[in-house]
Amino acid sequence: MTPPPRPHPDAVPLGPAREHLWSAVRQGDERRAAAVVLDALESSGDAETVLLDLIAPVQERVGTEWAANRLTVAQEHTATAIHERVMAVLAHQPGLRDETPSGPRVTVACVDGEWHALPARLLAEVLRLRGWRVDFLGAHVPTPHLIAHLHQTGPRAVALSSSIPTHLPTAHTAITACQAAGVPVIAGGAAFGPGGRYARSLGADGWAPDARGAAAVLERGLDRPGPRGVHQTVDDLPHLADQEYTIVAETTHQLVKQTLADLEDRFEPLRGYTERQRRHTAEDLAHIVEYLATSLYVADEELFTRFILWTADILTARRVPARSLDPALDLLALQLKDFPRACRTLAHAREALGDRTPLPKTPGPGKPA
Missing domain, CATH: 3.40.50.280 (Cobalamin-binding domain)
Incomplete structure (x- = not known):
C-alpha cells in the first residue's frame, strides 16, 4: 500500500501555530486550541502534518515544562486532555479519510x-x-x-x-x-x-x-x-538466571521501608519532614527501586543512571536537594551487597551523580521529596 504524497513538514510554516496552540493548552482553553488546529489543517491541507508536526511537539513541550516545574500536574493533565479531544475533532473532519x-x-x-x-x-x-x-x-x-x-x-x-x-x-x-x-x-x-x-x-x-x-x-x-x-x-535474557531482578522486584516494599528508616540517620533534613513529605520520599524511593529492578531486567546500567540524573534535575527544579539521592543509593547498595549486578548499577549511578552539573534552581513552589 503506497501512501499518497504529503508535504514535507517544513513546507507549511507551523512555528506560529505551535506557539498559539501552546498558549491555548497552557491556559486550558480547549475552544481556542481546536480553532488553532483546524486553521492549521486548512492552511496545510494535510491532517498528518498537523498531528505530527503541530500537536505532537506541543505535547512534548508540555512534558518538558512540567519537568522544569513551570506547569503543575493539573495543568499537564489538562493540556493532555485538550490534545486528545482536539485530535478527535480533527479526526472527524469530513473528507480526511x-x-x-x-x-x-x-x-x-x-x-x-x-x-x-x-x-x-x-x-x-x-x-x-x-x-x-x-x-x-x-x-x-x-x-x-x-x-x-x-x-x-x-x-x-x-x-x-x-x-x-x-x-x-x-x-x-x-x-x-x-x-x-x-x-x-x-x-x-x-x-x-x-x-x-x-x-x-x-x-x-x-x-x-x-x-x-x-x-x-x-x-x-x-x-x-x-x-x-x-x-x-x-x-x-539469559542474565535473569541469577535471580537478581526477581528478588529486587519482589522485595521492593521491604527495601523502601528499610532505606527510609536508615535515611533519617544519613540525611538530617528528613528528620523534620512532615508526614506528607515522608510519603513523597517513600514514593520516590519506590520509583528508584523499580527502575533498579528494570535495569537488572534488561542488563543496562545506563537505564538506571538516566533515571537518577533525570530525578536529580526534577528535584532541583522543585527546590529539593538532589544530594539526598546519594545516601539513598548508598543505603540500597548496603542492603543489596550480595547482588553484584545491582551493586555495580548503583555505583555507576552514584558516580554519574557526582559528576553531574546541577541545573539552576527554578523559581516557584517546591514539591517535597
Whole structure:
C-alpha cells in the first residue's frame, strides 16, 4: 500500500501555530486550541502534518515544562486532555479519510500499566489517515485481553506503546504472547530506550522512534513469527538466571521501608519532614527501586543512571536537594551487597551523580521529596 504524497513538514510554516496552540493548552482553553488546529489543517491541507508536526511537539513541550516545574500536574493533565479531544475533532473532519477503509488491519495498544496513551493515539490516527483498519485499544491493556482480541480479529501486526521504562518486563510478556499468537509486533515509545535498544533485546519484530516512522515500518511489512514452543523469559535474557531482578522486584516494599528508616540517620533534613513529605520520599524511593529492578531486567546500567540524573534535575527544579539521592543509593547498595549486578548499577549511578552539573534552581513552589 503506497501512501499518497504529503508535504514535507517544513513546507507549511507551523512555528506560529505551535506557539498559539501552546498558549491555548497552557491556559486550558480547549475552544481556542481546536480553532488553532483546524486553521492549521486548512492552511496545510494535510491532517498528518498537523498531528505530527503541530500537536505532537506541543505535547512534548508540555512534558518538558512540567519537568522544569513551570506547569503543575493539573495543568499537564489538562493540556493532555485538550490534545486528545482536539485530535478527535480533527479526526472527524469530513473528507480526511475513507469511512470504510479497505487496508490491512492493525491493533494499536499500550502495554499493561501504561497510562500515557497519546503517542499510541497519534499512531492510530496516522494509520487511519493512510487507509489502515485500526483497532485502537487505548491505555493499560492487560496482555490476556490483548491476545483475546488478536484471536478474534487477526490483524497484520500489533503496535505496542510504552513511555515508562518500568513497564518493560510487562512489555516483554506482551511481545512474546503476541508472537506466540502468530502476530508480529512493532514497539514504540520512550520506554524502549535510545534507538529502540530494548525493543530489540525484548524480541520485538520492529521499532520506530515516532508515529511517522512506525507507519513506514508497517507499510513495508513485518514478517509473521513462526510457530514457537514453550518460551521462557530467560530464552531472550539469559542474565535473569541469577535471580537478581526477581528478588529486587519482589522485595521492593521491604527495601523502601528499610532505606527510609536508615535515611533519617544519613540525611538530617528528613528528620523534620512532615508526614506528607515522608510519603513523597517513600514514593520516590519506590520509583528508584523499580527502575533498579528494570535495569537488572534488561542488563543496562545506563537505564538506571538516566533515571537518577533525570530525578536529580526534577528535584532541583522543585527546590529539593538532589544530594539526598546519594545516601539513598548508598543505603540500597548496603542492603543489596550480595547482588553484584545491582551493586555495580548503583555505583555507576552514584558516580554519574557526582559528576553531574546541577541545573539552576527554578523559581516557584517546591514539591517535597
